[in-house]
Amino acid sequence: MSDPMKIRATLQGDVADVRILMLHPMETGQRRDGKGQIVPLHFIQSVVVTHNGKTVLDAQWSQAVSRNPFLGLRVKGAKAGDKISVTWTDNKGDKRTDEAAVSAS
Amino acid sequence: MNSTRRSLLRLAGSAGTLAVAGMAGLLRSAATWAATWNKAGFESKAVAEVLKSLGATDAAESKDIAITAPDIAENGAVVPVAVTSRIPNTQQISIVAEKNPFPLAATFEMAGGGEGYVSTRLKMGQTSDVWAVVKAGGRYYVAKKEVKITVGGCG
Numbered sequence: 449m450s451d452p453m454k455i456r457a458t459l460q461g462d463v464a465d466v467r468i469l470m471l472h473p474m475e476t477g478q479r480r481d482g483k484g485q486i487v488p489l490h491f492i493q494s495v496v497v498t499h500n501g502k503t504v505l506d507a508q509w510s511q512a513v514s515r516n517p518f519l520g521l522r523v524k525g526a527k528a529g530d531k532i533s534v535t536w537t538d539n540k541g542d543k544r545t546d547e548a549a550v551s552a553s
Numbered sequence: 554m555n556s557t558r559r560s561l562l563r564l565a566g567s568a569g570t571l572a573v574a575g576m577a578g579l580l581r582s583a584a585t586w587a588a589t590w591n592k593a594g595f596e597s598k599a600v601a602e603v604l605k606s607l608g609a610t611d612a613a614e615s616k617d618i619a620i621t622a623p624d625i626a627e628n629g630a631v632v633p634v635a636v637t638s639r640i641p642n643t644q645q646i647s648i649v650a651e652k653n654p655f656p657l658a659a660t661f662e663m664a665g666g667g668e669g670y671v672s673t674r675l676k677m678g679q680t681s682d683v684w685a686v687v688k689a690g691g692r693y694y695v696a697k698k699e700v701k702i703t704v705g706g707c708g
Binding site for chain 2: 463474476478493494497499502503504505506507508509510511512513514515517518519520521522523524525526
């Protein structure tokens with residue numbers, strides 16, 4: 449099972465500054481392990497961020513995103529206590545969803 | 554004795570049906586998901602093909618797109634890149650690392666309260682231009698910024 453994400457959402461005026469840190473190897477399919485075997489492709493393909501259940505960002509990624517990916521975004525019209533939920537799906541079909549509340553700065 | 558054999562067969566039969574139904578469900582979800590992931594774009598090996606897959610071949614250069622990335626990145630495995638679009642109604646931002654084996658790194662679609670801003674970290678194989686392709690109001694705009702890489706991060 450995958451590790452939980454770290455999500456921080458802080459309010460700046462009526463805009464929530466959201467920072468997400470996911471834990472994922474993001475293998476490019478080009479790296480070789482100690483035995484000279486190619487490590488197969490394994491990366492997050494899709495990330496969906498919702499604000500109180502409504503999608504605000506729908507991202508499609510390639511293997512070029514760094515290991516343990518960071519994603520930052522801004523959500524307009526947010527209030528303290530609003531729910532920010534993040535779901536990622538990788539190329540092996542693994543999924544993970546985590547949630548955080550917007551905090552006043 | 555005969556009756557136990559019958560019930561066992563029945564059990565096996567129903568388990569089989571369930572397994573088939575489960576498989577069909579899996580296949581369906583995989584198909585819908587593949588429709589949204591831009592396979593052609595992510596497997597392109599040249600920027601021109603990437604632009605074509607996005608439908609952005611006639612993109613105009615814009616000064617309203619800001620790419621925040623280091624001029625020199627020592628570690629190509631972690632290059633922080635942020636794109637801010639001040640173009641009204643920004644719907645989509647794509648980030649392209651020109652000289653990567655597969656240039657298209659990510660596409661972000663904004664909806665609802667999502668602002669024209671994203672920040673992430675990329676792997677870059679060598680020094681090259683980073684492109685931001687922005688879709689706003691049905692039109693495409695681009696901006697570029699060169700990032701020098703000391704140690705490549707694709708291996």
